[in-house]
Amino acid sequence: MWTLIIQLLVASLASGLIEGKCTFRSPCSCTMDNGKVVDLSKIDKIAAYDAINKNNYIWKPCQTFDIGALKGVTFVQYAVNTKIYYDIGSDPYVEFIDQSGILQLHINSQQKDRNSFVILNCVNGTSNLHYLNEAIPKTYNFQLDSPYCCPAVPESSGGSLSIGSILTIVFFVLLFLYIVIGIIIQVKVRHAEGSDRIPNKVFWSALPGLIKDGFMFTISCFSRKTVYNKI
Numbered sequence: 001m002w003t004l005i006i007q008l009l010v011a012s013l014a015s016g017l018i019e020g021k022c023t024f025r026s027p028c029s030c031t032m033d034n035g036k037v038v039d040l041s042k043i044d045k046i047a048a049y050d051a052i053n054k055n056n057y058i059w060k061p062c063q064t065f066d067i068g069a070l071k072g073v074t075f076v077q078y079a080v081n082t083k084i085y086y087d088i089g090s091d092p093y094v095e096f097i098d099q100s101g102i103l104q105l106h107i108n109s110q111q112k113d114r115n116s117f118v119i120l121n122c123v124n125g126t127s128n129l130h131y132l133n134e135a136i137p138k139t140y141n142f143q144l145d146s147p148y149c150c151p152a153v154p155e156s157s158g159g160s161l162s163i164g165s166i167l168t169i170v171f172f173v174l175l176f177l178y179i180v181i182g183i184i185i186q187v188k189v190r191h192a193e194g195s196d197r198i199p200n201k202v203f204w205s206a207l208p209g210l211i212k213d214g215f216m217f218t219i220s221c222f223s224r225k226t227v228y229n230k231i
Contacts, residue, residue: 016122018103018149027074027094028061036151038096038103038120043148048129054080057088057131057142059118064091075107075116077140088114088140105144119143122150 018038022030028040040061048057056078064072068085075089089107093115097106105118118129119142127146134140161169182199186192195201 016150018120018122018151019098019101020103021098022096022103024094024096026062027091030096031154032151034151035153037154038149038151039154040144040146040148043127043146046127046129046144048131048142050131053134055131056080057129057140059089059129059142073110077114086114087111089116114138114140116140116142120149121145123147 018032020032022032022038025031025037025039026041028043030038032038043061044063045058045060047059049055050057057076058067058078059075061074064074066072067076068078070076070085070087073087073090074094075087077086077088078084079086087109090110093108093110093112095106097104099117103120105120106115107118108115115138117139119132121143123145124147127144127148130143130145132141132143178199183197186197186199198204
């Protein structure tokens with residue numbers, strides 16, 4: 001434990017480790033107290049290698065995958081000597097923690113018998129995952145160097161307007177222009193006064209009656225019965 005703390009303190013003096021609390025937002029993102037977001041969603045897959053124990057590590061921060069006999073995992077250990085995959089992290093068991101003042105991502109396995117800690121290190125350039133140690137049996141420590149570890153202003157979540165929304169906006173804009181331009185023409189060109197300033201007043205006055213007549217005609221067509229005379 002002390003070895004890990006010393007590593008964290010040394011690393012924090014020499015790199016861009018993130019300090020402070022980060023509230024869970026999704027299994028691969030969190031929100032800092034200042035409103036900025038740490039978002040790892042653009043990291044598709046990243047790997048690390050433990051040369052001493054000959055273990056490979058594969059991590060997909062925002063995706064679950066199946067490999068070997070494992071289903072729905074996000075972080076796995078592959079023992080090269082035995083050719084066995086171990087679950088060391090799955091999506092439902094993710095949390096962001098402030099360990100000794102440094103932001104880390106903690107992931108539990110589905111069986112909760114193994115877990116991983118990933119130190120988030122804000123750097124420019126490419127993303128790299130480094131295996132640090134297994135200070136406690138079945139507890140694996142890593143450091144992720146990535147620009148996606150850097151807290152940033154969140155992107156707008158608003159999507160593009162639908163076709164219906166665009167048509168509605170266009171309709172009301174054209175209606176507004178029709179009324180304004182029509183009134184200007186009635187006043188400036190035809191010198192109309194009072195309600196005569198309304199463009200096409202006769203048509204709009206008759207419109208409710210026309211709608212009623214059309215509605216009654218349609219109802220009568222459905223309710224009309226055809227009578228046949230006997231021959």
